[in-house]
Amino acid sequence: AMSLRKGRLTGPKILEHMVDTVLYFEGDMHHTYRILRSVKNRFGSTNEIGIFEMHQDGLQEVANPSEIFLEERLAGATGSAVVVSMEGTRPILVEIQALISPTMYGNAKRTSSGLDHNRVSLIMAVLEKRANLMLQNQDAYLKATGGVKLDEPAIDLAMAVAIASSYRDKEISPTDCFVGEIGLTGEVRRVNRIEERVKEAAKLGFKRIFVPRNNLQGWHAPKDIQVIGVTSIAEALHKVFN
Known part of the structure; x- marks a missing residue:
């Protein structure tokens, strides 16, 4: 916003400067789920969200969104990987789907829904250079299911594994999940709130979670889930498919 000579504010954000709290009510018209997200709060944290579902009698809170986002996951399908993402301070498990197929005409397509297009292109470039996946002549379609939008770096590892699964036509174990940022040299980098993510995965019955190796120190994992650290x-990919 801009301050005029008379002291008034002008610009598209003028209302946000006049109030104490700004809430965004996000959702996809094709899904019943809505996310209430705080982007400004003078009296508290903005790292909180609420997830609701639209019913005939109005909006109702979703107590465990992870179960809903995973309930229609198809067993035995390739190109499907589960990520433990953070929405504010809340860990949520979301399925990331990838479909890789040979390009028929012209340049390869890169299409995504609920995922950042530039991040998809980056991960595919790293996979081609660092994991020897020949993706330059492959169309790629990626999606975060449930109508959610994922944009944190910690989803990189799940995206990469889903792409490799579809490309190789190899299934990922349905009890595996993933969290980790991937750098341009192929390294898997540390993420925040790893303990909360692992506990949420264990609560929903996952048996293995792949995390950055540098995240293994300073905390104790639940006994009913195996935490596997990876550096690249x-x-x-070797540990997942072999």
Whole structure:
């Protein structure tokens, strides 16, 4: 916003400067789920969200969104990987789907829904250079299911594994999930709130979770889930598919 000579504010954000709290009510018209997100709060944290579902009698809170986002996951399908993402301070498990197929005409397509297009292109470039996946002549379609939008770096590892699964036509174990950022040299980098993510995965019955190796120190994992540390995307793919 701009301050005029008379002291008034002008610009598209003028209302946000006049109030104490700004809430965004997000959702997809094709899904019943809505996310209430705080982007400004003078009296508290903005790292909180609420997830609701539209019913005939109005909006109702979703107590465990992870179960809903995973309930229609198809067993035995390739190109499907589960990520433990953070929405504010809340861990949520979301399925990431990838479909890789040979390009028929012209340049390869890169299409995504609920995922950042530039991040998809980056991960595919790293997979081709660091994991020897020949993707330059492959169309790629990626999607975060449930109508959610994922944009944190910690989803990189799940995206990469889903792409490799579809490309190789190899299934990922339905009890595996993933969290980790991938760098341009192929390294899997540390993420925040790893303990909360692992506990949420264990609560929903996952048996293995792949995390950055540098995240293994300073905390104790639940006994009913195996935490596997990886240092590179090549190592992660080897452990997942072998």
